[in-house]
Amino acid sequence: MHPRRRASVLDCERLSPGLKERGFGWPLLLIDEQALDANLEKLLRALNGRPLRLVLKSLPCTALIDRALARAGAQRLMVFDVGMLLQAVQRWPQADLLMGKPLPMAAVELFFRDLPSSCAFDPARQLHWLVDHPERAAELAAFAGGKGLTMSVAVELDIGMRRGGAAGPHELAAVLEVIRSSDGRLRLQGFMGYDAHAGKAVPWRGQQSSVGLANQRYRALLDLARRDFTELLPPGLMINGAGSPTFMFHDQRSPLNDFAVGSVLLKPAEFDLPQLSAYRPALWIAAPVIKRQRGVRIPHLEALSVFSRRDALFIYGGRWPAQPCWPKGLRASLLYGPSFNQQLLSVPRQSKVGEGEFVFFRPLQSERVMQQFPEALILGDEQPDERWPVMAQAPLRAGL
Structure with a gap:
């Protein structure tokens, strides 16, 4: 056909x-296979060797993910749903998984309860839970302590999206202090700052300028972490961000070293944006x-x-x-x-x-x-x- x-x-x-x-x-x-493959090739050329993290909620199809992971030569996924998370750890047991939003503690508990004991996936090393404020970090630390676990976390940063996360130095310091005082129960893997708001221009600021401002905010928060919490930062600190509407605005000067992208591979109608006209x-x-x-x-x-x-x-x-x-x-x-x-x-x-x-x-x-x-x-x-x-x-x- x-x-x-x-x-x-x-x-x-x-x-x-x-x-x-x-x-x-x-x-x-x-799914138009030719268009999918062409979009994937364009995306990889645009990233120019920088790490791609596929967004599972936008590509909920194992064969499609397998195809894209193989072509990208990496095993990085972003996951938003605990049910999909349980499927992902069994389908891709070698993958590195970043949660794209903080989850209620009931969902965290369900994951550990329902994780098959035979699964080769190692949550302490391969799964990074998102924390957006000190109270959530404290909840995770208490849960990890009670279960005898070590949990890897990434801190959500508000770089202009206004959807939660640490927006300033005091808020970020408060989260990092909880991690520092967790007796090793929480291990910092990196940061996630989403800039989808910058993908749509407003009359007083263009898209490139909006991304530049978001990156400026990101760098300021990273500078605080590097100055005051050096001992928490792992080698290969993950600095995640972008998305289908904005990845093309991140050049080699971007602070990001981990790019979360998904929808552009299929380009549904809400992604008919000028910056995606080639897809x-x-x-x-x-x-x-x-x-x-x-x-x-x-x-x-x-x-x-x-x-x-x-x-x-x-x-x-x-x-x-x-x-x-x-x-x-x-x-x-x-x-x-x-x-x-x-x-x-x-x-x-x-x-x-x-x-x-x-x-x-x-x-x-x-x-x-x-x-x-x-x-x-x-x-x-x-x-x-x-x-x-x-x-x-x-x-x-x-x-x-």
């Missing part, structure tokens, strides 16, 4: 009847048309349908956080309203798409959207019908 392409996007006009002919009759998650959309949703009706008839307003120059399509499924993108002129009906079951879309009357054929969407994001599908159908050259399982949400049970 190798679709021809026009202007680096899927040729949906050929793909739509092709999916029907091959016997597909349900919503599909599609190609690689993620799509295809849904079959189950009904086509002449005119768009709205309950209680049926008489107005005689003026309609569009036809109604009812599709299998719907209400995904995604943009309708094919056929040309495809759009949702604000009057009829959305539906998870049979969403109404409308098309110009001259559109040829028929029942059993497919319409196409671009997801706004990859995270959570991908996990609404059990697998992704890979559109490529060498293995045209390959399927990659999507990582399912793991069932979690409180320790009550």
Whole structure:
């Protein structure tokens, strides 16, 4: 099922009847293999040998992660969810894992409770918990002391995102003092400073300037740690940051030595940013048309349908956080309203798409959207019908 392409996007006009002919009759998650590989190569060239840490929530597919890790020649992941964390340590037991957000203590306890004893993963060495304030660091230290554990931590820095973390020298010093006084229960691995706010320009400050200001804040906090807490800093101190909207603004002068990136490999629609114009959309949703009706008839307003120059399509499924993108002129009906079951879309009357054929969407994001599908159908050259399982949400049970 190798679709021809026009202007680096899927040729949906050929793909739509092709999916029907091959016997597909349900919503599909599609990954364009050529676009994925091209995006990965562009990303690695942009990083120019600097370490890449793949963001698992944005790429929740083990085959995709395996492919990217192999090409990057590294085993670094950022994880945000305890269920996904438990899956990751078993799938990639040699990987270095950084938590992308602080977790409640109940989630930390669940991880250690449910970590298989046979797993080769070493949390003390390979897993870095994120701490954002002294109280959270103290909670982790108390937990580690009670369990006889050593826990590796990274300190979250607020370099302009305003979403928590140490924003100034006094706040950072307070966190580092807890680590210093933990009797070795907490071991500092590094820092994480997220600068996604800088990826969107504001009238009074451009993106490059915003990233520069964020880096200035990052350096000031690093200087404090190096001056006053030298004994806590390990060789190869991790200085993590960036993201898909900002990695390209970090040149060789950036303080970062660990770049967290994920979404740009698939480039969902919310990443149609000027700085990512060279990257190609690689993620799509295809849904079959189950009904086509002449005119768009709205309950209680049926008489107005005689003026309609569009036809109604009812599709299998719907209400995904995604943009309708094919056929040309495809759009949702604000009057009829959305539906998870049979969403109404409308098309110009001259559109040829028929029942059993497919319409196409671009997801706004990859995270959570991908996990609404059990697998992704890979559109490529060498293995045209390959399927990659999507990582399912793991069932979690409180320790009550």
